[in-house]
Amino acid sequence: MLEGAQEKRMVETRREKLRNAFIVAFPHTIPVFIGFLFIGMTYGVLMQTKGYSAFWSVMMSAIAFCGSMQFAAIPLLTAAFHPLQVFLLSLMINARHLFYGISMLEKYKGLGKIRGFLIYVLCDETFSISYGIVPPERVDRKSFYFVISSLHYVYWLFATFLGGILANFITFNTKGLDFVLTAFFIVLFLEQLKNKENQVFGVIGLLSTFASLLIFGKDHFLIPAMIIILTSLTIGRKKLCI
Amino acid sequence: MYLTASQTFIMIFAIAFGAIITRFLPFVLFPEHREVPQYITYLGKTLPPAMMGLLVVYSLKNVSIIRNPFGIPELIAILSILLLHRWKGNVLISIGCGTAIYMFLVQVVFT
Numbered sequence: 060m061l062e063g064a065q066e067k068r069m070v071e072t073r074r075e076k077l078r079n080a081f082i083v084a085f086p087h088t089i090p091v092f093i094g095f096l097f098i099g100m101t102y103g104v105l106m107q108t109k110g111y112s113a114f115w116s117v118m119m120s121a122i123a124f125c126g127s128m129q130f131a132a133i134p135l136l137t138a139a140f141h142p143l144q145v146f147l148l149s150l151m152i153n154a155r156h157l158f159y160g161i162s163m164l165e166k167y168k169g170l171g172k173i174r175g176f177l178i179y180v181l182c183d184e185t186f187s188i189s190y191g192i193v194p195p196e197r198v199d200r201k202s203f204y205f206v207i208s209s210l211h212y213v214y215w216l217f218a219t220f221l222g223g224i225l226a227n228f229i230t231f232n233t234k235g236l237d238f239v240l241t242a243f244f245i246v247l248f249l250e251q252l253k254n255k256e257n258q259v260f261g262v263i264g265l266l267s268t269f270a271s272l273l274i275f276g277k278d279h280f281l282i283p284a285m286i287i288i289l290t291s292l293t294i295g296r297k298k299l300c301i
Numbered sequence: 302m303y304l305t306a307s308q309t310f311i312m313i314f315a316i317a318f319g320a321i322i323t324r325f326l327p328f329v330l331f332p333e334h335r336e337v338p339q340y341i342t343y344l345g346k347t348l349p350p351a352m353m354g355l356l357v358v359y360s361l362k363n364v365s366i367i368r369n370p371f372g373i374p375e376l377i378a379i380l381s382i383l384l385l386h387r388w389k390g391n392v393l394i395s396i397g398c399g400t401a402i403y404m405f406l407v408q409v410v411f412t
Contacts, residue, residue: 090393115309122313150323162345211327212389236404238375242351247353249382265355267354268359
């Protein structure tokens with residue numbers, strides 16, 4: 060009977076941890092919700108125009124969960140069946156997750172079984188918040204990361220589903236709403252720059268990517284950008300003796 | 302729909318597989334109980350600001366400065382975000398107002 064009471068206390072604490080984490084984390088995910096709503100619905104609509112219903116949009120979102128590749132794959136879903144090609148493309152477009160993983164090695168330590176889920180759904184926006192925003196002392200780290208990751212996951216699935224079923228009914232002018240994600244990344248970038256030590260690395264990232272965009276064009280600049288960044292950081296380490 | 306249901310599922314899994322590899326590889330190469338090489342720890346600290354910089358450029362990759370409206374709405378919106386964030390320092394206000402300004406510009410001013 061004592062065990063039951065202790066268990067009850069533990070379960071309540073876990074629920075409370077989630078609630079406290081939710082209260083702190085949710086506001087940060089609002090811009091992501093709006094951005095995903097717009098972009099996800101666009102995806103759902105596009106899929107529908109190619110003959111893929113909301114069911115397929117949600118399946119894609121739930122199993123693959125990678126916005127940019129999901130978009131890139133749309134023309135491939137209406138071409139000849141080449142799964143190997145699509146797999147290689149996915150590796151390349153999603154390559155930046157390698158860097159997110161390296162960055163989150165420390166933060167995702169000691170989280171137990173939920174780690175698998177957190178890694179599975181790691182995306183640009185989840186990385187930005189989970190890395191960039193440090194939860195206050197009283198908030199449980201595991202719950203914080205879980206809330207952010209699962210909210211973003213649900214937002215995306217919901218948005219792509221909505222796009223699929225509402226494809227023909229969107230009437231109000233949403234032009235420019237997708238800028239919310241640009242604004243989101245800019246502001247989180249500024250937050251990173253608040254830390255003096257980060258400024259030079261932030262600028263390296265910005266300039267390297269911009270240079271890569273100019274040289275390789277908007278369809279092929281990501282991997283070169285990452286290579287330039289990696290090279291600059293490695294050389295910089297020797298020069299700055301860190 | 303051009304592919305069969307099974308083919309579509311295979312495509313989905315091919316895409317997912319690529320994503321899974323890129324997401325899990327660092328955690329597989331550098332498991333919790335093993336010591337992470339210093340070089341990787343260094344990257345773990347320096348990549349995030351650099352990646353955020355990359356994401357900013359990535360989110361703007363489709364902006365054309367040679368075609369109307371020549372990226373001007375983006376420029377104005379970004380400048381207002383910079384000023385607003387300097388002034389108020391509030392993440393949601395900066396994002397919200399920046400987006401509202403951009404939407405106003407592209408819907409009303411630069412149609």
